[in-house]
Amino acid sequence: MRFLVPLLTVVVFLGLQSTVASKIAIGGIAPDFIVVCVILFGLQRGPIVGSLFGFLAGFLVDLGNPGYLGLNALTKSLVGYAGGRLGSTASPGTVVLVFVIFLAALGHDIVYLLVYQWPRVDRAFVGIFTNALPSALYTALAGIVVERLLALLGAKVVTKLGKERQ
Amino acid sequence: MRLLESVFEKHRDRTVLVILITASFALLSLPETRQLDFARSLLSRIMRPAQRTVDLISDYSTVRAENERLRRMIATLMLERGRLLQFRDERERLRRLAEFKEEQTLKLVPAEVIGRDFDRIQTSLVIDKGTVDGLAERMPVFSFEGLVGTISHVEEKSAWVQLLASKNHPVSCIDKRTRVVGVLEWNNRNNFDLKHVGVVEDIATGDTLLTSGFGGTIPKGFPVAIVQRVTSSPDALSLRVTARSTVDFMALEEVFVMTAEIPWNRSLFYEEADTSLMRDVIERKRR
Numbered sequence: 001m002r003f004l005v006p007l008l009t010v011v012v013f014l015g016l017q018s019t020v021a022s023k024i025a026i027g028g029i030a031p032d033f034i035v036v037c038v039i040l041f042g043l044q045r046g047p048i049v050g051s052l053f054g055f056l057a058g059f060l061v062d063l064g065n066p067g068y069l070g071l072n073a074l075t076k077s078l079v080g081y082a083g084g085r086l087g088s089t090a091s092p093g094t095v096v097l098v099f100v101i102f103l104a105a106l107g108h109d110i111v112y113l114l115v116y117q118w119p120r121v122d123r124a125f126v127g128i129f130t131n132a133l134p135s136a137l138y139t140a141l142a143g144i145v146v147e148r149l150l151a152l153l154g155a156k157v158v159t160k161l162g163k164e165r166q
Numbered sequence: 167m168r169l170l171e172s173v174f175e176k177h178r179d180r181t182v183l184v185i186l187i188t189a190s191f192a193l194l195s196l197p198e199t200r201q202l203d204f205a206r207s208l209l210s211r212i213m214r215p216a217q218r219t220v221d222l223i224s225d226y227s228t229v230r231a232e233n234e235r236l237r238r239m240i241a242t243l244m245l246e247r248g249r250l251l252q253f254r255d256e257r258e259r260l261r262r263l264a265e266f267k268e269e270q271t272l273k274l275v276p277a278e279v280i281g282r283d284f285d286r287i288q289t290s291l292v293i294d295k296g297t298v299d300g301l302a303e304r305m306p307v308f309s310f311e312g313l314v315g316t317i318s319h320v321e322e323k324s325a326w327v328q329l330l331a332s333k334n335h336p337v338s339c340i341d342k343r344t345r346v347v348g349v350l351e352w353n354n355r356n357n358f359d360l361k362h363v364g365v366v367e368d369i370a371t372g373d374t375l376l377t378s379g380f381g382g383t384i385p386k387g388f389p390v391a392i393v394q395r396v397t398s399s400p401d402a403l404s405l406r407v408t409a410r411s412t413v414d415f416m417a418l419e420e421v422f423v424m425t426a427e428i429p430w431n432r433s434l435f436y437e438e439a440d441t442s443l444m445r446d447v448i449e450r451k452r453r
Contacts, residue, residue, distance in 0.1 A: 047179035055186045062193070069204065070193025077186040084179065115194070 006041070006049075010057045013037040024142075029134045031142035032105055034061060038076050039104040040147060042083020050087075054080025068116060075112045079104050094144060102140035106132055272385065274308070274422040275299055280324065289332030290315075293421060296323040300425045304383055308422045312389035312412040313337065313377055317423065325423075330390070331356065331415045339390055340378040344368040347378055348407065350390060356415065358391050360407035367405065369396055375409055385424065 013033050021030040034057050042050025058076030062069045086100055109132030110124075117124040174181050196204070277299075281292030295301055297320050307314045307327045315335060318328035328335055331352050339350045339360060346367045348360040363369060373393040379386025391409035399406045 048182050051179070051183050051186055055189070058190075059193075068194065069196060070190040073193065074187060074190030077183065077190065081179065081183045 006053050006056065009037060009041070010034075010053075010060055013057070014060060026138070029131070029138055031139040032108070032135065033139075033142065033146065034058075034072075034076065035079055035105045035108050035139055036101060036143040036146050038080045039083040039101055039143070040150075042080040043087035043100070045084065046087065047081045047084030050080035050082075050084035051077045052080070054078070071112060071115055074115065075108045078111060079108050082107065097147065098140045098144055101143035102136050105136035105139040105143075109136060272424050273426040275301065275425050277307075277325075277421050277423055279418050279421065290318065290326050290328050291418065293325050293327055293423070294323070295423060296321050296325050298322055301325050301423055302425075306384045306424045308388060308424065309413050309418055309420070311414070312391075313384065314413055314415070314418065314421050316383065327421065329415050330358075330411065330413075336361075337384065337390060338378040338380040339375040340386075341369050341393075342374040342376050342389075343370075344373070347380075348375075350375060350409065353408070356411045356413075357394070358409045358411060360391075360393070360409055361404075363405045363407055365398060365403055365405055369393060369405060369407055371396060374412075 013036075017033045021033060024030065038050070038054040038057050041053045045053070054076035055073050057080075058072035058074065059070075061072040061076070082104060083100075110128055113124040113127045113132060114121065117127065275295055277293035277295040279291050280294045293307075301317060301320050303317050303320055305317045307316060313330060315327045315329040315332075317325050319326040330337060330350075333352060336349050336351045338347065340347050344367070346363060346369050348363040350358045350360050353359050360369075360375065371393055374389055375391045375393065377384045377386055377388045377390055389412045391411045393407055393409045395406075395408045397406045
């Protein structure tokens, strides 16, 4: 059960990403539900589980697009770790949570683009401004919707857990 | 060792992160072919059931809508079929009253082109069907675009097709629009001349020429060529009509040999296959 829940969560969010994300994309910019999932998991469970969960989720994403196997595993482990660290220091409310998801998504995309485009850093910077920034904003908004929906479904999500962890 | 243990105890989260980052870079540094092999083998084992479930969920709404559309289509087709059956019977009755010849449908044998003329001007080709498949000399050969030629020689498992694009293969044709009749003779490449067309006849550029059915070898109504130019001939009694074949004789790969004609109201696809399909549909509805 301990391992089944994270695995099922990843599968559900992968399904969400592959079916819903492309349909709600605006001008080719789609939210990254996997980042939302990893950051929420990190905030909830702390840096170790967060980074492990991020690695697992990223690895599964990489399997679907194996040209850069390990790239999503790397970026999402970092997101999970960062989420875990933030979750242990703060109890985020909605506004803070938007900001946290935005930063996580942006950081994720920056690392992703830098490694992906290496050594063409100029191209990575163009990608950050044209793609990563609007995508991070969209991800943050989608993240709040997901978090609210999970809360409505009775899941113990971030806002409570910050307190629990303190 | 103790030092490592104490570091791990003190910075457990960072140690895990470092291990994960190292693992990620190790994966990234794999050669691309090995990455692909590794990913494919893992995907097929782990992700396939999950992907199928996701596909099933995402396909559900599409399938539902499609099902609805198909049901409507079946209902329309069944009604239309009922009306067509009535029309068929009525038409047959009237045709019998008028003493028309019974209309035929075709039995086509598909064949693959396996050889061509060695000559630069190709006038014939070899197909992979022969007497064992029911082929005989003078049987007409078609492609999706129209008439190709006739069988000139048959062996057990192969046959020679004399193309329309050859000097000694004239075909009687009829103008689709005005029903003007003429004899189509090959000129060069894909170009033909329609002979014996009187100067008073109505024939124009762009008209489609169909097989006339005269002579009884080639059935009526198959496209052969499209009229390219119409001018008056020097004798001022007939028209000079040039036409271009609808078939690209140089690019033929598959053809169909017409081995027999079956009365259309007794054809298999009408009577048996169609009826069994309808029976299936009705039985499924009942279930």
